[in-house]
Amino acid sequence: MTAQKLNIGLFGFGCVGQGLYHVLKNSKGFTANISKIAIKDPHKKRSLPASCFTFDKAEILDNPDINVIVELIDDAEEAFRIVKEALSKGKHVVTANKKMLATHLEELLALTEQNNVSLLYEAACCGSIPIIRTLEEYYDNERIHSLSGIFNGTTNYILTKTISEKLSYAQALKQAQDKGFAETNPVSDVEGFDPKYKAIILALHAFGILARPEEILNVGITTLREEDIRYASEKGYKIKLVPTVKRFEDGSVGIFVLPRFITPTNPLYYVDNEFNGVLVDGDFSGEQFLKGRGAGGNPTGAAVLSDISALSFGYRYEFKKRHQAEKNTLNGNLVLKVYLRYQNPEDLTQLGIHTISEHYTSETYKYVVALADLEELKASSDYIREKGVFIATLDDYVELKEQKVKTVKREALLSI
Template sequence: MFGYGVVGQGLHDVLEKSTGVRAEIRRICVKDKHKKRRLPLRYFTFDKRDILEDPEVNLVVELIDDADEAFRIVGEALSSGKNVVTANKKMVAEHLPELIRLQQDSHTSLLYEGAVCGAVPIIRNLEEYYDHEWLGSVRGIFNGSTNYILTRMYKDGLAYTDALQEAQEQGFAESDPWLDVSGMDATYKLSIIIEHAFGLNIRPEDIFHLGITGISNHDIRYAAEKKMKIKLVPYAGRVGKNSLTAFVLPRFITGEKQLYQVDNEYNGVIVEAAFAEKQFFFGKGAGGHPTGSAVLSDISANAYDYAYEYKKRRQTRNFTYTTDVNLNVYFRYLNPEDRALLEFTDISETCSGREYSYIIGKINLRELMEKSEQLNQKSVSVINLGDKPT
């Protein structure tokens, strides 16, 4: 095992309390030689070769917070014939085609249920349960830390920075919280989900994402007045017969929607399928024990030689990715000159106030992508109203 932080210790706990899983941790590789550990020192090593070159090790569990080093570890392990379980979504999303090739070449298996929505079993369900089902869209709340922050801002009026600090103290945030709040973490998960739901590899940098750093108490009040909440909602869905679009944006959620009840560090995933119709998965999306439980499920699956087959790849010939779609959004700004930042094709509502102003209208996703940098720098927010992209 690599890493003994929030998830590593969580896995150790659940492994100790679980019966029937045929697994034993032989060695744990960590980085900091001076850190106090809950286990005797003889379990630990600081040299990755002690694990990677040990012929007795048949499974490597990678749970470190450094995606580049994780990729080197996972690459070496797979190349030398060892199966791998990981919870590192950044590493998986950034290298998925290469990781698939490595598995095929070395006849090994890489499993990563814990990387996507913590304890919510979504990857294996997309891969197995929906293997022949035509999926229309997958969306939801994929990031526990931002959901915790938005919940605390909405329910308790906390300022954004205080809510973020709390999320970090609770162990829900990534070591680098920018990955969470910028929407990048949700984008990595969406990219992995797209591979298993639609058989396309869309690189994270090709998916438009806007996180929650621009969400102000004005937006939260606006939502509350209309009995809505704001959630960070990644979306991937078909447009017409042969195209798929995807993006990560904050979204207003009305009271009758399933995602309205998904608060704090919980995650929710909605899968729309042709015959099964709408299905909703709900569970803890972060934290040591929930994520440890997902990792343990992969360890158990490894014991019966389970490997992803990436079945949807075979079903999606002539399927293309498009960002040429229109979204209905709310655009809030403080400075009048920021009004010209976005070009709307259709405006249904405007409001100019002393404290803030907003526009509701249709905008092309490409326009949002082009303005991504400015949107992140200015005191503005863009919130999706949730209509189907057209």
């Protein structure tokens, strides 16, 4: 099979856009022509001649010679407008924009079908780790039990530095920003939105589920305190922000993003700094682990290049898990085992905590190890942030709510 000639219109020439330009220029054996690059700021200094650029998106989208749009801008809503128009005009699209994808997956998939075009987005999940194509091609016929990992380099960098090098949260965040891992506004990373978008995309390829961001709990690391780090260290845990997608026997699938206490027996324990890791547990292959660079111009540019190269051979995602006979459904009715540092006993009732196995209270530090109801945590995610509660899952304990065996009366919690 010979490669089809691609004429690329590129949107964005920031970290990833320039990374793609670099890897494309330096890759052996594959050539694709970037016809024009759309950018936004007319005052920025550029490393290429002015004739390479345009500020008018129509110059790219209306050009019939451009058959591929590579969308690498940092504005999810404008990216959606660009991608929608490109697909509607019969152009293939490669994008790295996880927020846009997770928010508009259903409409985008419909557009690719209506217009018989391909939409690829390996770079949107875990940078250079080839997880989407692995799920699509390697796991196409194998039932997956769970998928979890470290999908966000910024928070992993902050957690590594606060725990191993005892930097304060603010110092670690500043360092991550200085090194270019964290954006000036890091909310999407540190509050767990970014890994949630990635989990939603991966859930589509691993389980055939189309979940919407508002259906999924994301709790980040902004409420982490010295006491939580000390608790984890004394027990031999590291703290990681871990998105989890887990399938149960009845075909229901739970998705959530929460900090997790990780033991040294878990491969994620050894994923530090800006690195990402993905754990996939399959029916036949058992547990497999992929580790790599989750961000940065060249690693992310390499994932975009891989999509462009695949496109030149006519590649499309087939969403095989979506079309298989066995259907999975999203289910938030789960019970998790958590460590939870709180201020007042009312926090425990508000957050659906029960079956307490460990508790400690002093003037300044109160925590429980207990079971928590995912639905109630989700309903109270603003409360968690506002009250400074820190919560982390433990022991990989996640069960369907019906399976919980022992509960205590809520009122009893108020007396502890």
